[in-house]
Amino acid sequence: MTELSIERRMWSLFEPVHAITYFADDALGAFEAAGLRGFWRGYFAGRSAPLGAVPAGPVLAAFYGFAPRMVTRALPDVWTRITPEAALAARLDGARRVLLRVDADLTEVARLLRTAAEAVDLHGRVLGAANAMLPWPEDPAGVLWQAATILREHRGDGHVAALLVHQLDGAESIAWRVALRDGDGREFYQPARGWTDEEWDAATERLRSRGWVDADGKATGPAREAYTAIEATTDALAATPWRVLGTDATARCAELLRPVAVRMSQLLRHPNPIGLPAPA
Template sequence: MTTVTLEPRAGRQCHNALNSLHATLYFSPDLGKEMASIGITHPRAVNFAVRAAAMGRVGAGTVAAAFYNYKYELVARHVPAVWSVAGPGDVLAARARAIDTTLRRLLGDEAVGSAEMAEAAGLALRATEACSRSARPLYAAHADLPVSDEPHLAYFHAATLLREHRGDGHLAVLMSAGLDGLEAVVSHTATGKGMAPKWVFGSRGWSQEDWDAASLRLRERGALDADGELTEAGVALRAEIEAETDRLDRGPYEHLGAAGVARLTELGRLFAGAALAAGAYPADLLGKR
């Protein structure tokens, strides 16, 4: 078997491009409408159900473990109660309808039906052939779902698989680095690339008091300074975490090959850029404040 050598961070860059489009679903009004049609209306219940449905009627403990950076008490308010409103199968069907509507709204029917979309779907699915189910619960659950014959839905499915494959590995790295869920969020936000605190409070269930306590733990560790900025050690820690995550996630991109990764990244950025231009994300989502 020939080992494919990729440029440093090529896999991460490809993942980021695909994940940027995938993440639009969680901010889409179309998702809220489809979930409301099956009786799920609370934003947190929508989020937990949509992302966890592939795992079946799981409880709060499973969701909190797989999601990692959500406060357990928030999860337990909605799971497993959400499954008494709509079962996982109904949730997955509503999600599929929302994906279709969201992509058509953000990208336009021409892009959805384009040769580029079909090419991107083929490349992304090819990459997923080398994903591993071992110790990756969210990836493994989604990998058992059928692949749509429609290229834009197949592309989104493959992007989901690649997202969850990397994400599951990332959680193992965070645990190895000794970062709990909130410490991981606080340190990521300090890079300027993570969610602003107000979004963390609203979506993850943490309070300002929780945030301050996690920040204190990171300061005592030497990763943050008194102003909440990453120290030199903190910068090194985050770099090590991303590098190890890259290592655990290299299989799909080595399988696709350098040319395929470059082309998929190009197409992923094209679609993600169009979605961003169409207002897919809240303007204040990212940042340190």
């Protein structure tokens, strides 16, 4: 088995901490209490709130894999229901509720992850930079979630850059991911991202014309090679925080973060639209 890179390993640990905002019941309840009924209203408002009350365009660009109609259905309508400031407060409050279920002192891991998050590159990282500019909470649970969110969006911005370099558009990026699973999951991921059958089939046909998908809808060798290259680029673009934190401190951070990540994974809804796997 290929050993995970440091960047990929740390992502696997901080991603569940970030994802509680969207897929843990207590966090979803915080959005509903703030007036956002329905999963997608909370998702789009909570995730885009660091950008301010933006229209659909910047969110479509930054979130990348969603069909335009799905984004325009949510934005700017959601800002008639909640302000960005209230959405920021709701997502942090919900995350705190979930993290406080961890029976552990979060002070040290929050400090280490914050040090990594404060080292992220800001140029070209729209969501990463927007979250990095928010004020830090004062409590360890809030700091831990904020740091995980900065690192997550920073990595995601780099991943989008890698997809663009490989000339994968929004629909193709999702159809390609499903093809890498030998076609399994289309019935879930296609509606979760808002693509019609016609748009999905057209994206698959474009991938087939590149030699990335075979007649059975499964990924070919070139598609898997592209996956390796895209993930390597994503890792390289996410390396700075861990280089600044240092080898020993990163190892300590991983040690402390692992039980938190396992607990958070257990509280998430599976399957979920971001493809975060269920805990083993």
